[in-house]
Each structure stands twice: as structure tokens, then as C-alpha cells.
Amino acid sequence: MSGYLEHLSQDKALLPILENAQQVELKRQQNLPQYLYRTIINQQLSTRVGQVILERFLNLFGGNEPTSQQVASIDFDTLKSIGLSKQKATYIQNVAKFDLENGINFESLSKMSDVEAIAYISSIKGIGKWTAELFLMFALGREDLFPGDDLILQKKVAELYGLDRSDKKKFLADMYAIAQNWSPFRTYASVLIWRS
Structure with a gap:
């Protein structure tokens, strides 16, 4: 747990959602x-x-x-x-x-x-x-996924980083560049952003 939190906390914009965050546990589904x-x-x-x-x-x-x-x-x-x-x-x-x-x-x-x-x-x-x-x-418990097409993630990332969403192509490029900094724990970042 501390590994992903320590890594993600290097991104100061994420600190408000990391404070008091409940543990993210990724489980593999059997079926x-x-x-x-x-x-x-x-x-x-x-x-x-x-x-x-x-x-x-x-x-x-x-x-x-x-x-x-x-x-x-x-x-x-x-x-x-x-x-x-x-x-x-x-x-x-x-x-x-x-x-x-x-x-x-x-x-x-x-x-x-x-x-x-x-x-x-x-x-x-x-x-x-x-x-x-x-x-x-x-279902597979993979730790480094960022589903950037998700509208909730897009909205929250724009809010956290002050991104302009009017130019969609530029916004997506900026968002994916930010998310790349969370690697190899992008799944954890995504879950914590959703929860927030």
C-alpha cells in the first residue's frame, strides 16, 4: 500500500485526495x-x-x-x-x-x-x-491502467490540474501526460480520483 501512496504523493496536485484515502485493494476475480x-x-x-x-x-x-x-x-x-x-x-x-x-x-x-x-x-x-x-x-488486478475516456476522470483531472477542456485534443494529450507520471500505479490513482 505504501508503495503506491508514496509514489503518487510526489504529485502535489493529488495530495488533497490522498489525505485520509482508504486503501485501494485490487483483487483478481476467479470467474x-x-x-x-x-x-x-x-x-x-x-x-x-x-x-x-x-x-x-x-x-x-x-x-x-x-x-x-x-x-x-x-x-x-x-x-x-x-x-x-x-x-x-x-x-x-x-x-x-x-x-x-x-x-x-x-x-x-x-x-x-x-x-x-x-x-x-x-x-x-x-x-x-x-x-x-x-x-x-x-478483474485481472493490473496496477497501471488509466481509462482516459472516462468522463468522471476527465472532469476531475481537469479540476485538479486546472486544464482547459475546450480543445479536446490538447486536453487529452495534457491529461495522458499527467497520468504518465503516476505510472506504474495509474490504476490506484484512477480509483482514488473516482472515489473523490
Whole structure:
């Protein structure tokens, strides 16, 4: 813990959010496809509604996290019946089929760089770059990701560093240059900025 805090505290602009910050603990998820199902289910929903639909999803499989074979085999209309849109039901089955055909596991992903892993996961139809970046952060536990497309991060970084967002190209270049200074702990910085 002290390693990332010590490193990030060299950036004086971050000091206000580092004071009294709770520890950031990155954990590897055991069931990687399940992380993606949960993410797809929760997109654009309130936490409460997402939790209800996730519970219904798990109940389709006896309350357990399903295997990719089970998800790929389940009737499409049954998936929709729990409150999923046609699009989300399709994306969930896309994840299951991709796992069965190509693999979504630590063994294969651990051999990939961040850039390669993001490209690999975002090649699944329905999984964008932002979701793939968060997957690396919160399912694989990778410590040096900065999802710069995230609007909350953009807004807060602009506020902390007094950046002008009117010229988007210049703003993004400036923001990524700032975030580069946080390496190799950009994930921790991102989480702390979100929390703030």
C-alpha cells in the first residue's frame, strides 16, 4: 500500500485526495466471464435495478455463477425474460461463446501486455475499450491502467490540474501526460480520483 501512496504523493496536485484515502485493494476475480456478464447487466442501470437483474440471472442457474457453456446454451428468450434488453442478452451470449472458442482466463491473458489484453477483450461484440480497461483493472488486478475516456476522470483531472477542456485534443494529450507520471500505479490513482 505504501508503495503506491508514496509514489503518487510526489504529485502535489493529488495530495488533497490522498489525505485520509482508504486503501485501494485490487483483487483478481476467479470467474472472469462472470465479471463481464455483471458489467453488461449493470450498464446504464441504477445499482438497485442492476442487482435485481443480476440476481435473476444467477437464479436461472440455481443461484450459482454459470459456466460459459451454460450461458451459451440457455434459451435467448429466457435471458430476455429476466429484464435484459435484446442487445444485452446478445452481448452476454457473445462473451460466453468467445470464452468457449478463444478463452477468457488468467493463463492466456497473463501472457498479454495491457494493450494486447484490451484489444483481445474488446474484440468481443458488446465490450468496448472502456469496459476492457476496467476488466484489466478490477478483474485481472493490473496496477497501471488509466481509462482516459472516462468522463468522471476527465472532469476531475481537469479540476485538479486546472486544464482547459475546450480543445479536446490538447486536453487529452495534457491529461495522458499527467497520468504518465503516476505510472506504474495509474490504476490506484484512477480509483482514488473516482472515489473523490
